[in-house]
Amino acid sequence: MDKALKFYITTPIYYVNARPHIGHAYTTLVCDAIARRKRMLGVDTFLLTGTDEHGQKIERSATAAGKTPQQFADEVSVAFRALFDRMNIKYDDFIRTTEPRHQQGVQELFKRLQKKGHIYKGTYTGQYCVFDELYVDAVGPGAPCPECGRPTETVSEDNYFFKLSAFADKLLKLYEEQPDFIRPETRRNEVIAFVKSGLRDLSISRSTFKWGIPVPGDRKHVIYVWLDALSNYCTAIGFGSEDKAAQEKFKHYWPADVHMIGKEIIRFHCVYWPAFLMAAEIPLPKSVIAHGWLLFEESKMSNDALRYFLLRDIVFGQDGSFSFDALVQRYNSDLANDLGNLSSRTLTMIARYFDGTVPYPSAMAAHKKADDTVKQQAEIAISEFGQLFDDYQFSRALEAAWSLVSSVNKYLVEQEPWIVAEREGQENRARLATILYTSAEALRIVTALVHPVLPESTANIWQQLGLGDITKFDLASLKWGQLPLSGKLGKITPVFPRADKSAVERMTQMEQERNSTNALAPSAAPAPTATTPQPGSPAPPVTQAQPAAAADGKISIDDFLKVELRVGLVKSAERVKGADRLLRLEVDIGSEVRQVVAGIALAYEPEALVGRKVVLVANLQPRKLRGLESNGMIVAASVGEEGKPVLAGFLEDVPVGAKLK
Ligand code: MSP
Numbered sequence: 001m002d003k004a005l006k007f008y009i010t011t012p013i014y015y016v017n018a019r020p021h022i023g024h025a026y027t028t029l030v031c032d033a034i035a036r037r038k039r040m041l042g043v044d045t046f047l048l049t050g051t052d053e054h055g056q057k058i059e060r061s062a063t064a065a066g067k068t069p070q071q072f073a074d075e076v077s078v079a080f081r082a083l084f085d086r087m088n089i090k091y092d093d094f095i096r097t098t099e100p101r102h103q104q105g106v107q108e109l110f111k112r113l114q115k116k117g118h119i120y121k122g123t124y125t126g127q128y129c130v131f132d133e134l135y136v137d138a139v140g141p142g143a144p145c146p147e148c149g150r151p152t153e154t155v156s157e158d159n160y161f162f163k164l165s166a167f168a169d170k171l172l173k174l175y176e177e178q179p180d181f182i183r184p185e186t187r188r189n190e191v192i193a194f195v196k197s198g199l200r201d202l203s204i205s206r207s208t209f210k211w212g213i214p215v216p217g218d219r220k221h222v223i224y225v226w227l228d229a230l231s232n233y234c235t236a237i238g239f240g241s242e243d244k245a246a247q248e249k250f251k252h253y254w255p256a257d258v259h260m261i262g263k264e265i266i267r268f269h270c271v272y273w274p275a276f277l278m279a280a281e282i283p284l285p286k287s288v289i290a291h292g293w294l295l296f297e298e299s300k301m302s303n304d305a306l307r308y309f310l311l312r313d314i315v316f317g318q319d320g321s322f323s324f325d326a327l328v329q330r331y332n333s334d335l336a337n338d339l340g341n342l343s344s345r346t347l348t349m350i351a352r353y354f355d356g357t358v359p360y361p362s363a364m365a366a367h368k369k370a371d372d373t374v375k376q377q378a379e380i381a382i383s384e385f386g387q388l389f390d391d392y393q394f395s396r397a398l399e400a401a402w403s404l405v406s407s408v409n410k411y412l413v414e415q416e417p418w419i420v421a422e423r424e425g426q427e428n429r430a431r432l433a434t435i436l437y438t439s440a441e442a443l444r445i446v447t448a449l450v451h452p453v454l455p456e457s458t459a460n461i462w463q464q465l466g467l468g469d470i471t472k473f474d475l476a477s478l479k480w481g482q483l484p485l486s487g488k489l490g491k492i493t494p495v496f497p498r499a500d501k502s503a504v505e506r507m508t509q510m511e512q513e514r515n516s517t518n519a520l521a522p523s524a525a526p527a528p529t530a531t532t533p534q535p536g537s538p539a540p541p542v543t544q545a546q547p548a549a550a551a552d553g554k555i556s557i558d559d560f561l562k563v564e565l566r567v568g569l570v571k572s573a574e575r576v577k578g579a580d581r582l583l584r585l586e587v588d589i590g591s592e593v594r595q596v597v598a599g600i601a602l603a604y605e606p607e608a609l610v611g612r613k614v615v616l617v618a619n620l621q622p623r624k625l626r627g628l629e630s631n632g633m634i635v636a637a638s639v640g641e642e643g644k645p646v647l648a649g650f651l652e653d654v655p656v657g658a659k660l661k
Helices: 022-040 056-064 069-086 100-115 164-177 185-196 225-230 244-253 263-280 298-313 324-354 369-390 394-415 426-450 455-464 502-520 557-561
Strands: 002-010 043-052 093-096 119-129 134-136 153-162 218-223 258-262 288-291 565-576 579-588 593-598 613-617 623-625 628-630 636-639 644-647
Touching (some): 022 043, 022 258, 043 225, 153 263, 164 185, 185 263, 218 225, 225 263, 298 324, 298 455, 324 455, 565 593
Parallel strands (some): 258 288
Antiparallel strands (some): 119 134, 565 579, 565 613, 623 628, 636 644
16 A cells, blocks of 8 residues: 555534434545545545534533433434444544543644634624524524524623634635635635635634533633534544654644535635634645535424325325435425415514514404305314324325415415505404414414424424424314414524525425426427426417427427527516416526516415526517516426426526527
């Protein structure tokens, strides 16, 4: 083996507040494959993985589990190791941040930074996200974290600060001179933009909790968990050790050749970490490679998605097959779209129009038959769900619950509370109150019913409805009309999932990509319903737009190529007055911005479309809809019996105006 050649690769170290899942396995697996190949090539290879065990998040999880942080960390760390062993990961070391060798190394690094004048003491007041272990740009108590959407806490503390602001130019120079420092290119550009937007000094100690490595010489403070965690890459191979062999090892393997990470922790690895190292005058790692996420991340989609799928898609008693596609589809349509939409629309509107207080439904003039229908449907759902579920017919029980969800979503679209809210007068106000009460009460009922299937997300919705702990609710008492009037809603956060945009969007995009490929690949005979015009949309489907179809329904490539398909960017979107199903979009297709009227309003909120890339049939004759000229057709899959449109999109970034063929 040629010892002159060495390769040091690291995985991120995993937080012990979550049980290991497939997403964690993914990063580690990728590194293992790379390391195995290097070894086979005769390279002296070192693969490091481990667990990240300090911080407030972990302290709190431990308390909630009735354990000390150390006990808690011990258990979960073992679980990570066991997972990696089961997966046949051949790691060379497994570092835990609670080990003495690590603590000593981190303190050493801190002292070095101090000695070289990069640390000062100051006071900081700001919004802190416990989940991301980060001060964030958010204003006011409870303001949502811009990274993850969770409520932040206002924290004021005397802290040690690292002079990060002094490193902006050096970092930019690094990215410039070593273009491979951050890969892929898109991530590199994001980091450059972030640094160019200005760097503030970084608070690197905490005094509001205890679970961490003490700041040397000041036991009131523990070292910021990211400075602690990042240092593992050095401490694991001997940094800060007094032992000669360990020091040699550090000299031999450092700098790391690759830090493999997920894309959400780029800032820490590509900005903070190189800045710490520059300040401490330690050589920089050669590259940081960021990968995307697997779609089913525990904290993003939670176990609920799988639980729901297994009980909804598989008819209990019969053999069932599991497919990732089907799981994604179910998640998108039933959870992210149907229930997620119902909950976020209802709660956000109550927050917006009634200051977060459940409004009184009113009798008389503001009452409509549609309100009674929702109530009846809710009563039917309670009884049908119960009977079917108790008869082990889980799938049909969930269908019954979702029929209520769909009805209420439809009710909202028909009653248009957002338009009623714009009208003046007592009566409109009373009408708005009735609609939102009705919808919130139906949401409460469905949430209680499906709690056994979706324990996590329903507990969350229940809290948001201001109803406290759902596990204490007496299901036997469930009936219409129990939602406390004037009750105060809890904090509103996205339920499916925290990755509000990203996870759902990624999943939707993946599904759409598949759909659009199926629909449009010239070599594959397209399914007849794969691309359908949306109700009210201006053109016949692509698959039927071929005049010269052969008797077997196949068309020539030339016929297909007559259809001009382009990537468009939605610049603006709004509802068309008086047309429930229509949205007016302005779509940039590179050469021009087109007005398009699309029948997708039942499936998409206009705001959600702005900034999204779509596929446009660009060479259709213009057509007028509700007096508006539509210049193109947005391509969508038509899903389910109701033909719900799901927009085609791309998993990778594509330039606006690019032609599809
Ligand atoms: N503890 C920090 C990292 C500190 S490194 C000095 C952390 N831990 S984590 O457990 O939340 O995530 C560790 C890694 O797992 C991240 O790279 C993250 O992207 C990855 N994954 C977690 N879930 C994932 C998926 N579902 N898919 C792919 N990778 C994901 O962040």
